[in-house]
Amino acid sequence: MNWEQVKGNWTQMKGELRAKYGELTDDEVEQAEGEREKLVGLISEKYGKAKFEVQKELDEWVNQR
Numbered sequence: 490m491n492w493e494q495v496k497g498n499w500t501q502m503k504g505e506l507r508a509k510y511g512e513l514t515d516d517e518v519e520q521a522e523g524e525r526e527k528l529v530g531l532i533s534e535k536y537g538k539a540k541f542e543v544q545k546e547l548d549e550w551v552n553q554r
Contacts, residue, residue, distance in 0.1 A: 490554040496523035502554075509550060512536065 495502050503518050506528070512535045521527040525547065532543045 490551050492525050492551065495551055499523040
């Protein structure tokens with residue numbers, strides 16, 4: 490799966506993302522709209538992780554789909 494597919498299936502992907510990153514609120518996940526960079530910023534800020542680390546995690550998550 491790629492990020493275009495994530496955006497296209499955003500309704501289904503939101504639940505999985507919330508399960509993986511439980512500190513994100515429903516509103517934050519909704520605002521991200523499946524945009525990789527928005528998600529990276531939100532997760533990086535919430536979890537105190539470096540952006541490159543979050544990018545890697547998200548890419549691995551998407552590739553597992």
